[in-house]
Structure formats: structure tokens, C-alpha cells
Amino acid sequence: MMTLYSIATCPFSHRCRIVLHEKDMDFQVIDVDPNNIPEDLAVISPYGKMPLLVERDLVLYEANIINEYIDERFPHPQLMPADPVMRARARLLLHRFEKELFCNIEALENNDRKSIDRIRADMSNGLTMIAAVFDKQKYMLGDEYSMLDVAIAPLLWRLDHYGIKLPKQAASLLKYAERLFSRPLFIDALTPSEKLMRK
Ligand SMILES: N[C@@H](CCC(=O)N[C@@H](CS)C(=O)NCC(=O)O)C(=O)O
Structure with a gap:
């Protein structure tokens, strides 16, 4: 299952939450305190920023990169144009x-x-x-x-x-x-x- 580490007020995390909800699949969203990012996340996030997507050994950051991955992995409904x-x-x-x-x-x-x-x-x-x-x-x-x-x-x-x-x-x-x-x-x-x- 995909896990999105998100900040509850962050517009970039918000983008990824929207895409996860658009797709009919299992995921979990874990809210992170921006003033106290857990050590295990800080070490896998090179810029120390959220959102962060973890799926088995795949770690992704940058909202648009995360969203394109989710869109390709779960193509219905497709959010990037096919052409x-x-x-x-x-x-x-x-x-x-x-x-x-x-x-x-x-x-x-x-x-x-x-x-x-x-x-x-x-x-x-x-x-x-x-x-x-x-x-x-x-x-x-x-x-x-x-x-x-x-x-x-x-x-x-x-x-x-x-x-x-x-x-x-x-x-x-x-x-x-x-x-x-x-x-x-x-x-x-x-x-x-x-x-x-x-x-
Ligand atoms: N370019 C990044 C921006 C992410 C970003 O700036 N996240 C902010 C919250 S809105 C953050 O994690 N701030 C925590 C910090 O800088 O310590 C993306 O698209 O994901």
C-alpha cells in the first residue's frame, strides 16, 4: 500500500491527497508536524520537505513527481493527457x-x-x-x-x-x-x- 506523508496545511501535500482520492485504490495518509519531522522521514527526504510518498522500497518527493507516478500506476481516471x-x-x-x-x-x-x-x-x-x-x-x-x-x-x-x-x-x-x-x-x-x- 502507498503511504503519503503529508502536512495538513501544505498546498503541495494537498495536491497529492487530491490525486490519491481521485483513484480507486488503497492508500494511507499520515500527517507530519512540520516543526518536528520524524528522524526516519528526515533521512529519506533529501530536502526535509513533505509530501513524501513511500511504496515498499520506492521513496518519492516533489508533489508533481509523486502525482505523475500515481497517475501512471493507477491509470483510471487518467489525469495527465494521453496524447x-x-x-x-x-x-x-x-x-x-x-x-x-x-x-x-x-x-x-x-x-x-x-x-x-x-x-x-x-x-x-x-x-x-x-x-x-x-x-x-x-x-x-x-x-x-x-x-x-x-x-x-x-x-x-x-x-x-x-x-x-x-x-x-x-x-x-x-x-x-x-x-x-x-x-x-x-x-x-x-x-x-x-x-x-x-x-
Ligand atoms: N517543491 C516541493 C515543495 C514542498 C514544500 O515546500 N513543503 C513544505 C510545506 S508546504 C515543507 O515540507 N516544509 C517543511 C520544512 O521546510 O521544514 C513539492 O512540490 O513537493
Whole structure:
């Protein structure tokens, strides 16, 4: 059985919990205290970060790498596109999410006083640029729910929690977010601490 070591409030761990719940398979999620990561996990996690996936002698870290492994190991429902061109595009977009949005998560989590206003504004601008996509389509890659939707959902869930305000032009993004949040499997994947992040 797969074991995911997760932090209950961590958006990266949240991504992996969503994918585990999307697949009909056995798994366990163990919450780890970020201020007291157990020694046996610290030695197998090179950067000391969660999430961490352990399955027999396989140890994986980095949420997107973990998620692609789960998706390939349990292909139904498939979350990465089957077509190589679409798959490459999906990987590029996952990369851009990290470089342009999720690179700010640590500062948002730490509520870094000096830079927090600028970071919130950058996040708001970055997300507003994506919003136009949802004038024409239901999900990030078209009409099918995919790994791209999994990757962005934890950030959209945390907008209020991180103090990120979106302008009116981003209304279609907020509608899209509600579409993601209403999926029963999305709700199953939330930890009690995440449930408290939104009223
Ligand atoms: N790039 C990593 C980021 C993981 C990450 O930053 N996890 C944070 C929690 S959100 C963590 O483990 N922090 C504990 C620490 O740094 O000691 C991924 O995608 O998995």
C-alpha cells in the first residue's frame, strides 16, 4: 500500500491527497508536524520537505513527481493527457505554475512582512491572466478535469487564507474554482485544517 506523508496545511501535500482520492485504490495518509519531522522521514527526504510518498522500497518527493507516478500506476481516471503533445504542454504548464505562482508559497506561509504585499499583488496579477481561459472552457486543458486542475486547486482554496484578492476581471477564475471545490473527491481530500481555511 502507498503511504503519503503529508502536512495538513501544505498546498503541495494537498495536491497529492487530491490525486490519491481521485483513484480507486488503497492508500494511507499520515500527517507530519512540520516543526518536528520524524528522524526516519528526515533521512529519506533529501530536502526535509513533505509530501513524501513511500511504496515498499520506492521513496518519492516533489508533489508533481509523486502525482505523475500515481497517475501512471493507477491509470483510471487518467489525469495527465494521453496524447504526447498535450502531455508535453501539460508538463510545461505545471512547470510555469511552479516558477510563477507556487514559488511564492513559502513567503505566503511565513507571512513575510517585508515582501507580503508585493507577493500578494504578483499572485493576483498572475491568476488574473489565467482567468480568460475559463470564458471558453470548463477546465484548465479543455472540457476534461486533469492534473493541471489538481495542481492549481490548493492555491485557489487558499486565496482568502493567504490574503490574495482578485479583481472583477478574474470572476471566471473564481467560478472555475467553485467547480473544482464542488467535486466530492476534492472535499474528501481536505484535512480538518484545510476545511477551516474557507468559510
Ligand atoms: N517543491 C516541493 C515543495 C514542498 C514544500 O515546500 N513543503 C513544505 C510545506 S508546504 C515543507 O515540507 N516544509 C517543511 C520544512 O521546510 O521544514 C513539492 O512540490 O513537493
